[in-house]
Amino acid sequence: MTDALDPALETQLNATEETRHASLLEFLRIPSISALSEHAGDIRRAADWIAEELARIGFEHVEVSSTPGHPIVYADWLNADGAPTVIVYCHYDVQPVDPIDLWETAPFDPFIRDGRIVGRGSADDKGQLHMHLRAAEALFVVRGALPVNLRIVFEGEEETTSASLPGWLEANRGRLGADAVVISDTGFFEGNIPALTETLRGMLYTQIDVTGTPTDLHSGSFGGAVENPANALARIIAALKDRDGRVQVPGFYDDVDTLDDAAKARLAALPFDPEAYRAQTGSGPLQGEVGYSILERKWTRPTLDVNGIWGGFQGEGSKTIIPAHAHAKVSMRLVSDQDPDVLFPKFVAFVEAMCPPGVRVSVQFLGGGKPVRTPIDHPVAQAAARALEATFGRAPVFIGAGGSIPVAEMFEHQLGLPVILMGFSNPDDHAHAPNESMVLANYETGIRTICVLWDSLGSANRG
Numbered sequence: 001m002t003d004a005l006d007p008a009l010e011t012q013l014n015a016t017e018e019t020r021h022a023s024l025l026e027f028l029r030i031p032s033i034s035a036l037s038e039h040a041g042d043i044r045r046a047a048d049w050i051a052e053e054l055a056r057i058g059f060e061h062v063e064v065s066s067t068p069g070h071p072i073v074y075a076d077w078l079n080a081d082g083a084p085t086v087i088v089y090c091h092y093d094v095q096p097v098d099p100i101d102l103w104e105t106a107p108f109d110p111f112i113r114d115g116r117i118v119g120r121g122s123a124d125d126k127g128q129l130h131m132h133l134r135a136a137e138a139l140f141v142v143r144g145a146l147p148v149n150l151r152i153v154f155e156g157e158e159e160t161t162s163a164s165l166p167g168w169l170e171a172n173r174g175r176l177g178a179d180a181v182v183i184s185d186t187g188f189f190e191g192n193i194p195a196l197t198e199t200l201r202g203m204l205y206t207q208i209d210v211t212g213t214p215t216d217l218h219s220g221s222f223g224g225a226v227e228n229p230a231n232a233l234a235r236i237i238a239a240l241k242d243r244d245g246r247v248q249v250p251g252f253y254d255d256v257d258t259l260d261d262a263a264k265a266r267l268a269a270l271p272f273d274p275e276a277y278r279a280q281t282g283s284g285p286l287q288g289e290v291g292y293s294i295l296e297r298k299w300t301r302p303t304l305d306v307n308g309i310w311g312g313f314q315g316e317g318s319k320t321i322i323p324a325h326a327h328a329k330v331s332m333r334l335v336s337d338q339d340p341d342v343l344f345p346k347f348v349a350f351v352e353a354m355c356p357p358g359v360r361v362s363v364q365f366l367g368g369g370k371p372v373r374t375p376i377d378h379p380v381a382q383a384a385a386r387a388l389e390a391t392f393g394r395a396p397v398f399i400g401a402g403g404s405i406p407v408a409e410m411f412e413h414q415l416g417l418p419v420i421l422m423g424f425s426n427p428d429d430h431a432h433a434p435n436e437s438m439v440l441a442n443y444e445t446g447i448r449t450i451c452v453l454w455d456s457l458g459s460a461n462r463g
Contacts, residue, residue, distance in 0.1 A: 009138050027121075029119075047070070057136055068167070073092070074152060078151075079145065079149070086150055108120060122437055123425035158405070161203070165410055181419045185405055186405075187424065207328070212323070217324075232326070241304055245290060246289055255338045257337070259296065300335055301335060302334050302335050308329040334370070
């Protein structure tokens with residue numbers, strides 16, 4: 001077994017750095033925004049770009065697989081006799097770029113400067129996908145083969161809840177046999193400390209629609225006599241949480257476990273600076289559910305947040321109306337055994353109960369995913385920890401993630417595979433926000449970590 005980078009791989013990676021960076025910037029220039037229909041062609045272009053790279057590198061059975069939504073790129077290389085088989089998952093779609101005026105440059109005009117790769121997708125998740133391509137390429141060039149068997153699953157709908165993936169996984173179950181799944185869509189701990197993610201929160205995403213009259217009304221003629229949908233929506237939203245940050249939906253916390261003292265002690269021992277965290281966000285005093293630390297709130301407690309709200313007049317100047325309708329996007333992060341399918345009807349019932357007479361309310365289910373806990377004692381997880389230590393120079397910490405990766409739950413429950421969350425993005429990556437970036441050292445060292453991991457797994461099994 002080896003947990004050090006092969007010098008020949010280091011030589012190859014050093015010699016190809018300029019070409020590698022040019023390739024990454026080319027990939028990042030494709031505006032593969034899955035949430036916006038006008039970018040469907042760009043999503044397909046990104047999928048084709050990846051497929052061409054996989055074939056050029058040396059993978060077999062490369063396929064851009066159609067789905068009801070955006071395509072999934074599949075490839076494999078299964079010629080490492082006696083070695084384990086690992087599915088590598090990343091996503092090539094990215095978030096929308098609003099607000100555009102806060103970007104330093106155009107989001108899809110990426111650049112490398114001051115030790116960072118800047119551009120939409122640099123961290124989440126095209127930069128990490130690209131790392132896997134380059135690690136595999138280095139191994140093929142130096143050895144002509146991989147030390148492990150790899151199946152590649154790169155999808156284009158992760159930022160829109162991976163709606164097409166469950167059906168694709170079921171339809172392709174016969175060619176997805178593996179020992180584990182490695183997902184690179186997470187990141188390091190505060191201070192850019194190497195980390196493996198142990199828990200992911202789940203998600204319930206909804207839209208509340210409040211409807212009043214068929215058209216907007218004059219507020220002077222009808223105000224005080226007709227219920228205002230925007231006012232009604234504000235009352236509904238205000239009722240969802242109390243002043244202590246606790247969600248008021250009955251039954252919301254039924255399946256939430258309480259941390260034991262040992263788990264709380266592990267969280268408290270992590271080198272976390274709440275004030276530095278606050279300063280990084282530009283926020284005022286930190287808020288949240290009373291009685292829990294910041295890390296407990298981020299990783300082990302469920303949340304409810306309004307992600308967007310609109311309705312009525314929003315132009316320049318004034319217009320005195322009672323709007324005909326008002327809307328809000330509301331998401332919930334889930335933990336422990338919370339199930340979005342169980343919570344959604346409870347949420348709907350509470351919203352309906354809070355709706356005043358005179359208007360109608362409906363709630364749409366826009367997506368969901370269950371929470372995930374990964375097996376950190378699994379051999380692949382332990383090999384990943386050793387690979388991170390060998391390349392980054394310190395043992396990784398095991399952390400939770402406040403975000404959600406629905407695909408992790410899909411691999412775990414649909415295919416029964418252990419999921420290892422090994423991501424490389426820096427905590428200040430501004431994912432989903434303007435000026436998204438990845439620290440160049442994370443990208444470069446991460447490529448080397450992946451090489452060490454595949455070597456470690458291959459040699460361990462042959463031994």
